[in-house]
Amino acid sequence: MHALGAPPSEPTPADRRRWTRYLVEERAEAHVYQQLAQRRDGEEREILLELAAAEGRHEAHWLELLGGEPARLPRPGLRTRMLGWMAGRFGSIFVLALAQSAEARSPYDAEVYATPAMRADEKVHFEVVRGLAARGRRRLSGSFRAAVFGANDGLVSNLALVLGIGATGVSSAFVLFSGLAGLLAGALSMGAGEFVSVRSQRELLEATRENGHGDASASDLDLDENELALVYRARGMDPDESLDRARRVVGAAKAGMAMHTGPLRTPVADGDDHEIVGSAWSAAISSFLLFGSGAIVPVLPWIFGLQGTPAILLALALVGIALLSTGATVGVLSGGPPLRRGLRQLGIGFGAAAVTYVLGLLFHVSAS
Structure with a gap:
């Protein structure tokens, strides 16, 4: 050994x-x-x-x-x-x-x-598992991105909203109404924005998908002088291969034969692009629900009748736990350190809330 x-x-x-x-x-x-x-x-x-x-x-x-x-x-x-x-x-x-x-x-x-073989095996296993995990990450990247972004945006934006409004000295009922209004407005905005974003990206990809217009007109082209080769070059073929394919397509069309060669694929298949982008409806629904589920957390203390400092402290505690959890989850799925990602999320969220809270104190009004 x-x-x-x-x-x-x-x-x-x-x-x-x-x-x-x-x-x-x-x-x-x-x-x-x-x-x-x-x-x-x-x-x-x-x-x-x-x-x-x-x-x-x-x-x-x-x-x-x-x-x-x-x-x-x-x-x-x-x-x-x-x-x-x-x-x-x-x-x-x-x-x-x-x-x-x-x-x-x-x-x-x-x-x-x-043994050296065992040590080498463990290093290879890491690369294999990372490759399998990368496949899964690509499959869920579209909806997962929308979900994580929606949840964190809901947590941070509504925490900042209710703390900023609460610091002005208005009634608890007003803070609650502001939080619920922020939840609904933000969730609708996130869902609509994500739908438009993903749908637009899919339409851009669709516009790049090749069609059979060039091949369909091949029987009317000149065998030696035609621009069909340019179509294939524009899709990524080299000049010699493009010219050879164009001549074969035109020759077969003039002979009355169909070229059943299947659609030309670019280096990244259309289906793979669409899979990575994800579904527009899936992304929109994920954003709406996840923003709503995140945005409801800071409002919970006021929903259950708390007010003043106890409500603020409980809201901070609940949102802090949620931010740590979502940050750690992203860290695990991305292969990064969960604690560091969680603390980063916590710092960003509490930093935004601190800014609006200070602004609320500056604009303090009478509670009557």
Whole structure:
């Protein structure tokens, strides 16, 4: 066995305990990939099953060093248990994103009893899981972008609104009405804006989609002098290939034969573009609902009858928890540090609220 250094001639009890932990972690990770594979099909299913098989090889390595199945096994780590629970129930991109983070922290780099192949496997596993997670991110990018943007905008804008209005000294009923009006106006604006944005982007993509107008007129073109080749060059073909295709299309058309070569595809297929952009209705509905669900949070204290400082403090606490949660979720899905993303969201939200609160104090009015 080749390792980082020559392993001790006689393993210590601490070594055996460490091998046992590796064993249960490898089994748990293999189980995660098997659970995910059950919710996939085609190539993704095969890839996940291959990952599970690789974890099985690592498991066999530690079993061999231990001399067989240990009498007692510790429980897997909390993160691995959580992944297994989620994989069996959701099988979502969220699980793959967490698995990507887990694969990035391999303990084998400093483990003398791990083989070079095992250390290399872990690095490859990270890239494979990242690739699978990237597929899922592309599939949900349109609606997810609208959802996260809508939720955070609702939280921040309505928190800033109710704190700014509340700081002026108006009645609690007025603060509540302002918050609900801001919720409805913002949700409608977000939904309409997102619908127009995504629909416009899809229409732009549609305008770039090739059609058969050039090929349909091919029978009337001159065989040697025509501009059909320019159509193909404009779509991304090189000059020689464009000219060759134009001659074949014109020749076949004049001979009364149809060129069943299928539509010419540019490097990025139209369907892929539309999938990445997402559905206009889906984005609009997501924005409306998520803005509304975010914007209702700062208003809750006033809905339940609180007023003054207690209402403001509770609103800050509720919005703070929500901002930390959405920021951490984005961090997990993007492969970034969840805590840092959560704190960034919190700082932005509370910063905006502080500005409007100070302005409200400057314009303080009588509560009567």
